């Protein structure tokens with residue numbers, strides 16, 4: 001469906017996101033909406049649904065607690081650079097109704113009223129909402145109603161506001177917060193989700209009449225439902241079947257559960273597209289990761305950031321990959337850790353390799369066990385198979401690096417402003433085992449370096465370099481030593 005069609009299916013509306021609350025129950029100094037879920041803050045997930053359903057909506061974002069941090073995050077997020085977002089300051093957090101009132105009193109609200117735009121309210125702490133849910137709530141209001149309230153039924157509704165319906169169960173009369181509910185009301189399984197679509201005129205008028213006469217002494221947005229129903233206005237209720245999408249995040253345990261639900265949905269999405277998971281429960285995949293066709297992912301794998309895995313590649317157990325671009329037919333073996341790096345087709349990496357930021361492995365190359373690369377570009381069909389460290393190096397094609405090679409890239413000197421020095425190993429070089437290269441240094445094309453050499457001077461192309469003391473054998477000397 002094109003973006004244009006999607007906009008038609010929802011109202012021409014303002015979107016109000018409530019994100020000023022203290023988030024006290026999180027017991028954290030980080031504002032609640034900035035807590036991470038699958039690689040992005042909670043607020044990202046809410047705004048991202050808004051962006052995908054109604055990219056041209058005018059968004060009012062109510063901020064208060066930790067507002068500098070929240071605003072700085074939203075401003076810096078490239079995903080939202082095209083969204084029209086107005087920050088609304090709620091200086092004191094006196095409840096959800098008060099937050100909405102701050103927005104309606106601000107210029108943002110004045111414009112919504114002037115344009116007679118309905119207002120979609122979303123709390124910043126419901127990160128699992130889907131686009132179809134936003135589209136359903138955002139559909140134009142029925143002509144006789146002033147608000148639509150989204151509800152769902154929970155096996156354990158504790159903590160949520162309960163939906164009180166008329167005795168015939170048809171109309172919604174009010175929402176009662178758990179702290180204000182009677183024992184009988186607490187048994188109601190249908191709960192308020194804090195997602196609504198309001199007629200802006202009704203919203204503005206009734207927010208002015210709200211009072212904080214309740215157990216928490218707060219202005220409750222939920223009270224607008226009773227105000228509408230008492231005033232004889234239509235209240236439409238939309239009960240959402242998939243209650244998992246409507247989990248609020250109020251404390252670290254709810255956040256942990258939201259992470260689990262999100263991850264499971266993400267893995268299922270990829271599995272349906274052809275990715276094979278050998279132990280799906282133990283795998284974690286963040287929201288911006290992309291996986292190609294026929295990829296296989298073993299247990300304990302963590303894929304983070306903008307990691308991309310190409311077609312037919314295999315990721316072995318317990319690999320942790322962050323912002324790594326992997327092309328097709330790559331094999332990543334157990335325990336490999338890589339970050340901000342690229343791996344080309346048919347390469348093999350691991351087990352237990354470490355690719356630190358800025359590394360690149362060429363096609364058909366092999367990076368073996370306990371090899372660490374840092375800012376190192378390796379060409380194609382090159383082998384660095386065992387126990388080596390290469391930092392700030394450029395390695396050509398068809399190079400063979402034996403076991404235990406070390407680039408000595410840091411010697412305390414600063415040369416031309418660089419603390420770390422570069423090692424260049426040109427195409428077709430053969431490095432025997434247990435060598436070191438003291439950078440800055442270049443080993444020319446096709447050179448041959450004898451095992452155990454410590455190379456301190458450039459090696460001309462095609463040369464043999466031997467840089468170790470010549471061996472001396474002293475007959476019968478061992479016995480003398482022992483004696």
Ligand code: UD1
Pocket residue numbers: 018019020021022023062090092093094095096097098099123124125159160161162175177191192193194219220221222247248250
């Ligand atoms: C709210 C609802 C409850 C519903 C639940 C669903 C009210 C009174 N209660 O409860 O019926 O079942 O959501 O998840 O609305 N916020 C502000 N300013 C404030 C207070 C809150 O911006 O002064 C924001 C918070 O940052 C949060 C959202 O509003 O994103 C909801 O607030 P929260 O305190 O989490 O409400 P709940 O107790 O979850």
Ligand code: CA
Pocket residue numbers: 123125248249250
């Ligand atoms: Ca909440």
